[in-house]
Amino acid sequence: MRNQGGWLRSFSVLGLAFLYLPIAVLMVFSLNASRLSATWQGVSWQWYEMLWRDEALRTATGNSLLVAGISTVIVLLLGVPAAMGLERIRSRWRGFLEPIFLLPLVIPEVMMGVALLMLFVVLQMPLSLATVMIGHAAFNLPVAIVIIRARLQKLDPRLLEAAYDLGATPWQGFRRITLPLLFPALLGAMLLTFTISLDDFIVTFFVAGPGATTLPLKVYSMIKSGVSPEINALSAVLVMASMGLVGLSLLFQRR
Amino acid sequence: MADLSIDIRTLIKRHGATLAVDHVTLGVRRGEFFSILGPSGAGKSSLLRMLAGFETPDSGEIFIDGQLMAGVPPNRRPVNLVFQSYALFPHLSVAGNVAFGLEMKRIPRGEIEARVAATLELVQMGDKRDRRPGQLSGGEQQRVALARALVNRPAVVLLDEPLAALDQQLRQQMQVELKSIQAQVGITFVCVTHHQEEALALSDRLAVMHQGQVVQVGRPQDLYESPATHFVAQFIGTSNELRGTLRDPHVGQAILTCDHPGLSGKVRVAMPSDLQSGAAVALILRPERVRLASNGEGTAFDNAVPGTVEALRYLGSGWRCVVRITEQIAWTIHLPNHANGLVPWKVGDPVSVQWNVSDGTVLPLP
Numbered sequence: 001m002r003n004q005g006g007w008l009r010s011f012s013v014l015g016l017a018f019l020y021l022p023i024a025v026l027m028v029f030s031l032n033a034s035r036l037s038a039t040w041q042g043v044s045w046q047w048y049e050m051l052w053r054d055e056a057l058r059t060a061t062g063n064s065l066l067v068a069g070i071s072t073v074i075v076l077l078l079g080v081p082a083a084m085g086l087e088r089i090r091s092r093w094r095g096f097l098e099p100i101f102l103l104p105l106v107i108p109e110v111m112m113g114v115a116l117l118m119l120f121v122v123l124q125m126p127l128s129l130a131t132v133m134i135g136h137a138a139f140n141l142p143v144a145i146v147i148i149r150a151r152l153q154k155l156d157p158r159l160l161e162a163a164y165d166l167g168a169t170p171w172q173g174f175r176r177i178t179l180p181l182l183f184p185a186l187l188g189a190m191l192l193t194f195t196i197s198l199d200d201f202i203v204t205f206f207v208a209g210p211g212a213t214t215l216p217l218k219v220y221s222m223i224k225s226g227v228s229p230e231i232n233a234l235s236a237v238l239v240m241a242s243m244g245l246v247g248l249s250l251l252f253q254r255r
Numbered sequence: 256m257a258d259l260s261i262d263i264r265t266l267i268k269r270h271g272a273t274l275a276v277d278h279v280t281l282g283v284r285r286g287e288f289f290s291i292l293g294p295s296g297a298g299k300s301s302l303l304r305m306l307a308g309f310e311t312p313d314s315g316e317i318f319i320d321g322q323l324m325a326g327v328p329p330n331r332r333p334v335n336l337v338f339q340s341y342a343l344f345p346h347l348s349v350a351g352n353v354a355f356g357l358e359m360k361r362i363p364r365g366e367i368e369a370r371v372a373a374t375l376e377l378v379q380m381g382d383k384r385d386r387r388p389g390q391l392s393g394g395e396q397q398r399v400a401l402a403r404a405l406v407n408r409p410a411v412v413l414l415d416e417p418l419a420a421l422d423q424q425l426r427q428q429m430q431v432e433l434k435s436i437q438a439q440v441g442i443t444f445v446c447v448t449h450h451q452e453e454a455l456a457l458s459d460r461l462a463v464m465h466q467g468q469v470v471q472v473g474r475p476q477d478l479y480e481s482p483a484t485h486f487v488a489q490f491i492g493t494s495n496e497l498r499g500t501l502r503d504p505h506v507g508q509a510i511l512t513c514d515h516p517g518l519s520g521k522v523r524v525a526m527p528s529d530l531q532s533g534a535a536v537a538l539i540l541r542p543e544r545v546r547l548a549s550n551g552e553g554t555a556f557d558n559a560v561p562g563t564v565e566a567l568r569y570l571g572s573g574w575r576c577v578v579r580i581t582e583q584i585a586w587t588i589h590l591p592n593h594a595n596g597l598v599p600w601k602v603g604d605p606v607s608v609q610w611n612v613s614d615g616t617v618l619p620l621p
Contacts, residue, residue, distance in 0.1 A: 158342040164329040165307055165336045166407065167359035176355070180346045 023239055030232035047233035057234070060218035067129060067204075067214060068197035071136035075193050076186060078137070079144035084178075086145070087152050105142050112139055113206030120207060127209030135207040136200060140193040147192065147253060151185035184252045191249035195242050258285045259318070260411050260443035261306065266315035268301050275301040277467035279315070283411070283445055288437050290446045290454040293464035294490070299447045302464070303413055306445065307336045320410040330359070335404035339416040341396045343388035349399050350375065350384040356407040374406040377436060394425045401433070405440060414446040418453060430456050451491050455479065463487050479541070485618045488539040495545065495586035497522065497538040498620065504532050508612060511538055515581040523557050524617050535620045542589040544614040547576065547600065548607045556609040562586070564604045574598050578608055 033044035051057060086094060086101065104112065116135045117127075125131060155178070163173040201216040208217060215238065222231050261283040268276040276298045283289045291299045304310040306317060308329035317324040320333055335356065343352050350371050357367045375381045378398040388396055397417065404412045417433065418426045434457055437444045448454050454461050455475040462472045463486075471483040482488035489496075499513030501524070509526040512519050524538050548554060550561060562578040565585060574590040576598075586608065590598060600606060 156340070156342060158338050158340060159344060161307075161309060161329070162336070162338060162342040162344070162403075163355070164309075165332075165334075166356035166403070167330045168355075169330055172359060177344060 026232055026239070027236045030229060030236040032229055032232075035229060047229040048237075050230050051233050051237070054230075056213075057215075057218060060213045060215045063129060063213060064198055064215040067132050067136060068194045071133045071140060071197050072190055072194045074133065074137040075140045075144045076190060079141055079148055079189065080182070080186070082141070083145045083148040083152055086149060101145055102142050104139055105146075109139070109202040113203040116203060117206045127207060127212070129209070129212040131207045131209065132204055132212055132214065135203045136193075136197040139200075139203060140196055143196065144189040144193055147189040148182065148185050151182055151253075155181055184254075188249045188253035191245045191252070195245040195249070198245075199238070199242055259283060260285045260287075260320060261289075261445065262316075262318040262321075263302075264316045264318075266302070266305065266317065267313045268298075268305060268310065269313050270301070274298075274467045276305070276312070279464075279467075279469050281462055281469055281472065283443060284460075286441050286443055287459040288434065288444045288446070288457055290448055290458040290461040291464060292448055292451055292454040292461050292490075295449055297449075297464040298467040299449075299464050300415065303336075303415055303445070303447045306411070307334060307413055308332050333410040334413055335407050335409040335411075336413040336415065337400045337404050337417055339419055341388075341400040341420075343396055343399055343403070345388055348385050348387060349380060349391070352388065352399055353402045353406050356403065360407070370406050374402045377405070377439065378402045393421050394429060397421065397429060401436070405436075405442065409442065411443045411445055414444060416448055416450075417446060419448075419450065426453070433457060455491070463490060465490075480616075482539065482616060482618065485537050485539075485620055488537075488616065488618055493542050493587055495540040495542065495588075497540075497584065499536065499538070501526065501530060501532055501534050501536055501617075511536070515584065517581060518560055521558070521560065523612055524615055525612050527617050527619075530617075530619060536617050537620055539616040539618060540586070540610060540614060542575070542587045543591075545586065545588045545608055545610045547578070547588060547590065548609055549599070550605040550607050554607065554609050557612045559607045559609045562606055562608050564600050564602050564606055567598065567600070567602060576600070578606060580608065 030047055031043050031045070032040055033046065034041035082101070086097060089097060113135070116131075116138065120127060120131050159177055159181070160173050163177045164170075168176060199216065200214075201220065204214050204217060205220075208214065213221075215234075219231060219234060219238075222228070222234075259282045261281070263279055263281040266276055266279045267274065279298075279302060291302060293299045301310060305312050306319070306324075308324065308327060322333070324332060344355065347355065353371045353374060354367050357370060362370075371384075372381065375384055378401055380395065380398050380402060383391065383395065388399065391399065397420075401412075401417075418429050421429060430453060433444075446454070446457060455478075458475060460472065460474055461478065462469045463478065464470065465484075465486050471478060471487050478487060478491050482491065488494050497511065497513060497518070499511040499519070499522075501509045502512050502520075503510045504526045507526055508523055509532070510520055511522040511524050513522075522538065524536075527536075530536065546556070548559075560580060562580040564576060565579045566577040568575040571592070573592045576588045576590055577585050578588055579585045588608070
């Protein structure tokens with residue numbers, strides 16, 4: 001039995017290595033002084049400096065942050081009422097609506113991208129940063145709803161009754177009781193959708209207009225002319241930022 | 256019309272096919288501590304939720320402080336509810352919880368401060384005003400919940416099983432405090448409970464509910480000494496029971512016949528004026544109204560039946576004695592501790608169980 005435990009432990013180490021080895025390699029080589037990825041010529045921060053000075057890259061970063069920020073706001077504004085509404089719906093309808101809300105989580109992203117593109121074409125909406133924001137909001141909404149509902153279900157309904165009993169109107173009850181208690185979930189949902197939006201390539205690829213280049217699109221276009229250490233550095237920054245945000249998100253959801 | 260805080264008239268509430276509240280008419284006087292007592296499922300919680308405005312009656316009226324409550328939402332009713340689970344707001348401090356109701360009423364900041372401080376002093380929580388509910392013990396949470404209701408000076412404070420979540424010792428201490436706080440503030444308290452000892456100890460008057468109906472309203476001593484129905488007699492206090500049929504009524508007394516050969520025809524009872532000879536009844540005897548004597552001695556009491564001591568339990572204030580009378584019947588008898596804890600019997604002793612006609616209550620069986 002003990003031996004078996006040892007085996008299983010080494011498998012979990014193997015699994016971790018499988019997940020994080022490529023990222024570790026990427027980070028190590030982003031510090032390589034050599035322009036050629038394969039040879040090691042000592043540690044240098046020069047590629048990170050180069051990133052900092054790249055004008056196009058900074059525009060792309062700005063676009064990414066803007067898209068992530070605004071799509072997250074849209075997601076929260078739609079997600080909170082939607083999650084609260086789902087909690088109040090009678091059981092028969094809920095069983096029908098729940099999977100429909102969650103379905104986009106498992107739809108292949110390519111199809112989601114094509115579908116959104118088609119929709120914008122039919123609506124004659126010119127592709128731009130705005131269409132990217134709408135697209136990101138669409139696939140992030142179910143994520144936010146899942147997180148917010150998990151918290152809502154844990155809230156004692158008597159707390160709201162107590163608020164009404166003490167003279168609160170439904171709106172005051174929402175603002176003074178529900179919203180503050182929902183706050184950790186909102187923060188968690190916010191950070192997670194922000195990160196997913198920041199990292200998204202496929203949907204963005206379909207619905208971004210000319211000039212609406214986000215960071216992942218920029219990386220993709222750079223990579224076409226060969227893997228440079230600059231891309232390694234950029235990817236390392238993206239990975240660290242995403243992991244940091246997701247870590248924060250988990251921290252807030254646990255509270 | 257008397258000065259009523261709550262006036263309930265023929266209230267009906269259905270839950271599906273069952274009548275949760277069945278034609279309830281009830282008046283609660285201003286300033287009194289009133290309890291609604293009943294087993295779970297008796298309809299008392301439903302009644303309380305209708306008073307607070309969380310449930311709507313199917314028919315009938317509720318007046319609170321003379322105001323008809325039909326269509327008035329919970330946030331505009333002059334009542335405040337102390338929830339069984341307390342339902343304190345976990346993200347607010349003790350003072351924040353207590354201030355909540357006053358803030359909703361847009362009372363000036365300075366007055367809120369003063370009233371919150373005074374109310375926290377009243378419930379002895381002044382030194383814990385900045386704690387969060389999660390950092391408080393059960394008893395402390397109970398005090399905060401009470402303060403959160405009292406600070407609004409409502410016409411009525413509603414309490415839902417107020418002491419159910421506390422352990423035995425704390426519960427007795429809080430009983431005393433709850434009663435003294437109520438007397439200090441002079442606000443009408445309406446308390447729903449299934450705990451009969453608690454209801455008897457706390458209440459000025461109480462209503463006993465059974466299957467959606469109010470079966471009796473009165474002072475604790477009225478309910479204990481003169482229960483109106485067999486259910487009330489059984490539900491309130493410990494009762495010893497002898498079932499049988501009334502025979503030979505004669506000047507206010509009758510003979511109780513039953514199918515226990517040793518007892519039949521030997522027990523004299525009071526003849527209730529509203530019953531006929533032949534009625535099926537239960538004789539109810541409280542544990543402290545029955546005396547024990549050694550078997551074979553003569554007796555000055557109206558009734559004496561033989562039995563055997565089956566168990567003896569020392570309570571300090573006296574002895575709780577179980578006497579087996581027939582194979583099916585064992586009575587609990589309370590023997591006062593007259594001196595130094597001595598009791599003249601031991602388990603297995605034959606004894607004579609004695610009482611007067613006036614010690615028992617005769618109630619018709621349903």
